């Protein structure tokens with residue numbers, strides 16, 4: 001469990017601290033490329049699971065199989081983004097319609113972090 005996710009997250013934190021504070025993300029023609037976003041070192045997957053069921057499953061399916069929103073399994077390509085917590089956190093914080101912007105209203109920063117970790121760890 002204390003696996004690649006944790007290591008990847010720590011790496012992300014390390015690289016972000018060089019950049020400084022949170023930046024606004026950017027969508028380029030080549031795909032979705034978030035700039036620096038601060039993410040916690042480890043996601044609470046139990047909280048992530050609850051957040052997902054309450055806020056995401058209606059569009060992305062209970063098992064990430066897709067529905068109104070795209071499948072969250074395998075390559076993320078609507079829009080194209082890496083399967084990294086940094087990219088998914090940035091997207092959830094500032095998605096494009098019709099995906100609703102749930103942060104900072106409904107979701108706290110930690111909730112966004114936890115649900116991103118849950119999605120990446122659960123839907124392969």
Ligand code: HEC
Nearest residue numbers: 055056059068069070076077078079080081096098099100
């Ligand atoms: C109202 C429906 C809806 C809800 C609720 C919703 N999404 Fe989405 N989501 C979408 C749609 C539609 C897209 C594709 C957006 C586009 O075409 O640019 C998307 C895209 C995504 C992507 C990128 C997928 C890819 O293949 O690149 C991720 C990751 C994602 N959503 C995660 C979530 C998470 C996590 C939640 C809950 C916090 C959530 N979404 C809630 C509709 C929704």
